[in-house]
Amino acid sequence: MTLDAADANVTARAGQNGRAPRCDHLDRLSAVRRGLPECRECLALGWAWTRLVACLTCGWVACSDDSPGCHARAHYHETDHPVVAALESELAWRWCYVHERIV
Incomplete structure (x- = not known):
């Protein structure tokens, strides 16, 4: 087990390949x-x-951050719904606005 500075178990909360x-x-x-x-x-x-x-919390569909409106991010700010997924079937990614990364 690996501990961080606060003696919390880092291994337990690590992602893929740590x-x-x-x-x-x-x-x-x-x-x-x-x-x-x-x-x-x-x-x-x-x-x-x-x-x-x-939005993976409520299903709301909106434009992403690379669109002029950034309406999905606005939805996150209004609702605190943290994770969205690409709508295109050939793209299989999810984005967490809280962690600001693909999850």
Whole structure:
């Protein structure tokens, strides 16, 4: 067992291959129904999005940070729903806004 400066078990919270702490937000997620594949805010503003992501807490679909509106991040700030997933089926990643990394 490896301990940190606060004598906490670092090994228990390590991620894959010990690279980064495991994101405990993933443990709190349940299956959700995703919304339509569109960013409602961008549509209302007449903007185009680069990529869509779905909130894994409530299913809300919005544009990602590489889109002009960053509406998924705005959803996180409004709701504290921490994890989103890529909407495109060929991309299999999840992003945690709390940890600011792929999880």
